[in-house]
Amino acid sequence: MRSMFCPMCRAKNNEEYREVLKKRRFRFCLFIMAGLATEAVVLYVHFCTGIEISEYHLGFLLGLGGGLALGSVVGILKNCRHLKDEEKLKELRLKETDERELELDSLALRGTARTLLGVVYVLLVLGGVLANDMLMWLSWGLILIYLLSFVLFRKYYESKH
Secondary structure, three states: OHHHHOOOOOOOOHHHHHHHHHHHHHHHHHHHHHHHHHHHHHHHHHHHOOOOOOHHHHHHHHHHHHHHHHHHHHHHHHHHHHHHOHHHHHHHHHHHHOHHHHHHHHHHHHHHHHHHHHHHHHHHHHHHHOOOHHHHHHHHHHHHHHHHHHHHHHHHHHHHO
């Protein structure tokens, strides 16, 4: 999962890799804030507005925010442990910069994107067949967001490299 949220690592030595891990720590902090913000919004809506949230949805959303925050804390602790151990740092750097690992990540992300696009397309068709306009338009919007973001990111990375 690391390859989904972190750019490809090009660190050539342990000091450069140390900087990469420090940047990841910042990303983990952003995920912690997102998880806590999710919980704060859900609790605010539940207790301070007239909007009713079922117990099931309340538990799901609180668990989602708490899981994101807790998982990020675990990620920060792992990073700190790796930063203290030179051998582990070198082992992780070599594994992460290995060409085979990078190719596997790329293939996995492409396969995942195709699968997700196919599932959303099936939802679009089901929305049309079942006359569920909300499902149909939501699916169509997700497909457009996916395709547009692909084109934009492609142009961005093309100009960067």
